Amino acid sequence: MPHTGERSEIEQLTTGPAMQREVSDAALPTTDQTVEETTTPEQGQLASLPTGQADSSDDAARAVGSILTHGSSPGRLAARRVELPWAPDATCFTIEHVLSDDECEQLIALSERRGYELALVNVGNGVQVAMSDVRRSSRWMVDSESAADSLWRRIERHVPDVVAKSRRGKGATAGWYASGLNERLRFLKYSPGDYFAPHQDGTFEAKGQASQMTVMLYLNSAGKGGETKFLNDWDGSKTVNVVPRRGLCLVFDHRLLHEGALLLEGVKYAVRTDVMFERRS
Numbered sequence: 001m002p003h004t005g006e007r008s009e010i011e012q013l014t015t016g017p018a019m020q021r022e023v024s025d026a027a028l029p030t031t032d033q034t035v036e037e038t039t040t041p042e043q044g045q046l047a048s049l050p051t052g053q054a055d056s057s058d059d060a061a062r063a064v065g066s067i068l069t070h071g072s073s074p075g076r077l078a079a080r081r082v083e084l085p086w087a088p089d090a091t092c093f094t095i096e097h098v099l100s101d102d103e104c105e106q107l108i109a110l111s112e113r114r115g116y117e118l119a120l121v122n123v124g125n126g127v128q129v130a131m132s133d134v135r136r137s138s139r140w141m142v143d144s145e146s147a148a149d150s151l152w153r154r155i156e157r158h159v160p161d162v163v164a165k166s167r168r169g170k171g172a173t174a175g176w177y178a179s180g181l182n183e184r185l186r187f188l189k190y191s192p193g194d195y196f197a198p199h200q201d202g203t204f205e206a207k208g209q210a211s212q213m214t215v216m217l218y219l220n221s222a223g224k225g226g227e228t229k230f231l232n233d234w235d236g237s238k239t240v241n242v243v244p245r246r247g248l249c250l251v252f253d254h255r256l257l258h259e260g261a262l263l264l265e266g267v268k269y270a271v272r273t274d275v276m277f278e279r280r281s
């Protein structure tokens with residue numbers, strides 16, 4: 001899987017009545033990377049901070065890898081489609097029990113020991129900023145290839161490749177094939193009053209691979225509120241909620257408009273990563 005320093009992130013920002021900027025903290029682009037279609041938010045909203053980097057400690061990466069590689073195998077898991085009437089062809093599904101209770105508890109404890117910081121918004125060109133109108137929550141980021149591989153083995157049979165429908169069944173195989181998970185794991189923590197406003201997720205590319213789907217892993221069942229909410233792209237009038245439950249995994253196309261709804265009570269913990277795809281012709 002890609003290494004952090006080689007990844008670039010492409011953010012295609014969207015405007016509309018219910019939409020906020022496309023935001024992602026997948027990776028910080030470096031100087032040899034190409035960032036396309038970035039937009040700078042109004043200066044008044046920005047407060048550049050020297051944070052937003054992954055935890056670079058080897059111990060942290062080893063610890064998260066060790067929790068997931070030593071956890072009990074979840075066996076054969078069933079996926080359930082999340083029906084979005086306005087996007088019938090979109091990929092959006094959940095899988096229960098991808099993480100065991102014990103793994104969730106250990107991951108929460110580890111993340112708390114390492115410490116959370118304010119979740120920033122990546123606006124491109126390596127700039128991460130605090131934008132409280134878009135996002136209010138905390139995060140801890142760590143890169144772990146072994147953890148990503150372990151998680152990928154649990155869900156990969158459910159993740160579709162992206163091959164043009166019209167060409168399926170006619171011997172054509174060109175398209176984007178799911179190749180693994182982004183090793184950058186973003187631990188998210190929401191306290192009462194926290195949220196992540198409606199947005200679409202950014203794609204990033206590395207080594208010929210590009211992310212196209214978002215993966216959320218819920219580490220606990222949040223108290224009240226805090227759903228991951230999908231919104232109708234046109235006017236936001238219709239919504240479908242996924243309620244966080246310990247061990248539940250949610251996979252969906254980056255392009256789907258969604259939000260982390262306001263948390264009313266309790267604390268919500270989740271891990272966010274992405275499915276990487278490689279092009280085959």
Ligand SMILES: O=C(O)CCC(=O)C(=O)O
Nearest residue numbers: 196201227228259260272
């Ligand atoms: O916390 C959530 O439920 C959603 C998080 C999210 O939208 C994201 O990380 O892109």
